[in-house]
Amino acid sequence: MATPARPSSPPSPSPSARRVPELDPALVARWQAGGGELVDLFAEARERLGGVAAFRLGPRPTVLVTAPEAVRHVLALHPERYVKRSHRARLLIGDGVLAATGASWQRQRRLLQNQFTGKGMRRYEQRITAAARAGAARWDAYARTGQVFDVGEEMRRFALDTIWRSLTGHPLDPGTERELAAVPTVVAALPGLPADSADARGAVADELARIDAVASRAIAAVRDGDAGPEGPGLLHVLVEAAGTCSAYTDRLIRDELVTLLVAGHETTATTLTWLHLLLDRNPHARERALAAGPDGSPERRQALQALVSETLRLYPSAWMLPRSAARDDLLAGYEIEAGTDVLVSPYLTHRDPELWDDPELFDPARFTTPGRRPADPGGYLPFGIGPRACLGLQFALRESTVLLEHLLPAHTPRFQSTPTRTAYGITVRPDGPTPATVDG
Numbered sequence: 001m002a003t004p005a006r007p008s009s010p011p012s013p014s015p016s017a018r019r020v021p022e023l024d025p026a027l028v029a030r031w032q033a034g035g036g037e038l039v040d041l042f043a044e045a046r047e048r049l050g051g052v053a054a055f056r057l058g059p060r061p062t063v064l065v066t067a068p069e070a071v072r073h074v075l076a077l078h079p080e081r082y083v084k085r086s087h088r089a090r091l092l093i094g095d096g097v098l099a100a101t102g103a104s105w106q107r108q109r110r111l112l113q114n115q116f117t118g119k120g121m122r123r124y125e126q127r128i129t130a131a132a133r134a135g136a137a138r139w140d141a142y143a144r145t146g147q148v149f150d151v152g153e154e155m156r157r158f159a160l161d162t163i164w165r166s167l168t169g170h171p172l173d174p175g176t177e178r179e180l181a182a183v184p185t186v187v188a189a190l191p192g193l194p195a196d197s198a199d200a201r202g203a204v205a206d207e208l209a210r211i212d213a214v215a216s217r218a219i220a221a222v223r224d225g226d227a228g229p230e231g232p233g234l235l236h237v238l239v240e241a242a243g244t245c246s247a248y249t250d251r252l253i254r255d256e257l258v259t260l261l262v263a264g265h266e267t268t269a270t271t272l273t274w275l276h277l278l279l280d281r282n283p284h285a286r287e288r289a290l291a292a293g294p295d296g297s298p299e300r301r302q303a304l305q306a307l308v309s310e311t312l313r314l315y316p317s318a319w320m321l322p323r324s325a326a327r328d329d330l331l332a333g334y335e336i337e338a339g340t341d342v343l344v345s346p347y348l349t350h351r352d353p354e355l356w357d358d359p360e361l362f363d364p365a366r367f368t369t370p371g372r373r374p375a376d377p378g379g380y381l382p383f384g385i386g387p388r389a390c391l392g393l394q395f396a397l398r399e400s401t402v403l404l405e406h407l408l409p410a411h412t413p414r415f416q417s418t419p420t421r422t423a424y425g426i427t428v429r430p431d432g433p434t435p436a437t438v439d440g
Ligand code: HEM
Pocket: 097, 098, 099, 109, 163, 259, 260, 263, 264, 265, 267, 268, 271, 312, 316, 317, 318, 321, 322, 381, 382, 383, 384, 385, 387, 388, 389, 390, 391, 392, 393, 395, 396
C-alpha cells in the first residue's frame, strides 16, 4: 500500500546552501535557434552542470534532476515538497488517479492498488495470456500469408486488448478498437494544444466525445450486470465503489477508466515496439534469451524480463516526470524556491555513464548479473519511485513477458524500414511507422 507522505517542516536555510547551477543563456538561445529536441537541452545541462542543473526557457528557471540521490529526495523521500503539476493530460484523464492529489488521490490509489498486487493480480493472469494468444495467432496468420503489418500497431492492439479485458471482462472488439484510436490521437496532440483549456478541449472535442461514448457504454453494461465472458474486472471494482463511496460519481468512474486505458496501454505498447526494434539491431540478444531455458522455464522468463528491463532503461516511456516545488527546499545542498518547476528525467539517469557502463549499449545481462546496475533506487526508475510510482508495474512486466513467451520462439519480424528519429512527447516513442513481415 502506498504510504501517504508525512508532512515535514520546511528545511532551515543553511549557510552553505548554493544556487542551482544554471545553463548559460547563450547555449539555450543556440539550442532554441537550432530547433533542437528538449532532450538535447537536458543532456547539455546534465553534462555541463551535473545531476541537479537549471535552465531557463521563460522568466523562471526549470530544475532538471538526474542524480539518483536527488531523484530519491524528490520522488520518494519528500514527495509532499514536490507535487504533481496539474498537467495537460487532465483534459483526457480528468481527476483519475494519475492526476489526482491529496486525500482524493489516496482514496483512489487505495481502491486500485489491491487489484495490482499479489492476489489481486491473479484475476488478470488468464486475460493477459488470452490476449497474448490472440496476438500470437495474428502473427501466425501474417507468417502464413506474408502480409506486411505494422509492429507498433500490433503492440498497441495487444496492450489495448489486455487492459480492455482486465477492465470489462470482454476481449477487445473491432468497433471499440476503432473508437479507441482516438486515445493515441489525443495523447499525441496534448503537448501542442492551446494553453486555454476551452480552446484545447475544442481542438480535440470529436476525439474526446468518441472516448466518452465508449466509456459510457462500458459503465452502463457493468451497471446492467454484464461481467463479460472473462468475469468482473477493474471497472466492476470502480462501479461497486460507487455503492459505498459518494466520491465515485459517474464522472470519476469515467476518469478512472480512461486513466487506466491510457496509462495501461500507451506505455506498454511503446516499450514492446522499442523492444522489437532493439532486437532487430541486436539479434544475438534474442537468441541468448531463448537459449536461457526451455519454454515456460523460470530461466527463460527471467531472461525475457531482462530484455524488457533493458528496453525500459534505454527508452523509459515516461521519460520525464514533472513536479512543482510546493515550498522552499534544500535539494542535494541546493536552494529550491517554492513554485520552481522540477523535472526528473529517468531517460537521462538511465544513460548516465557514471551509473551505467557503456550506457548506449543494449545489454540485457545488466539485469541478470548482480552488481551491474546502480544500488540506489534513484538510478533506475522506469516505473517511477515513491508513493506515486506506477500502479501497473507488475501488470506491465507480466503482460510484456507473457507476450514475448508467445511471440519470440516462433516469429522474428523482418522490418521493411525502421524510424530514424525518436519522438520525445509525453512518452518517448519511435517517430514513424514500423512495417514488417514475419518469419515463422
Ligand atoms: C511499461 C509500462 C509502463 C511504464 C513504463 C509505466 C510508467 C509509469 C511511471 C513512470 C509512473 C509514475 C509517474 C510519475 O511519478 O509522475 C506511472 C504511474 C502510473 N501508472 Fe504506469 N507505467 C506502465 C504501465 C502501466 C500499466 C499497465 C498500468 C495499469 C494497468 C499503469 C498505471 C499507472 C497508474 C494508475 C499510475 C499513477 C499512479 C499514481 O499517481 O498514484 N501503468 N507509470
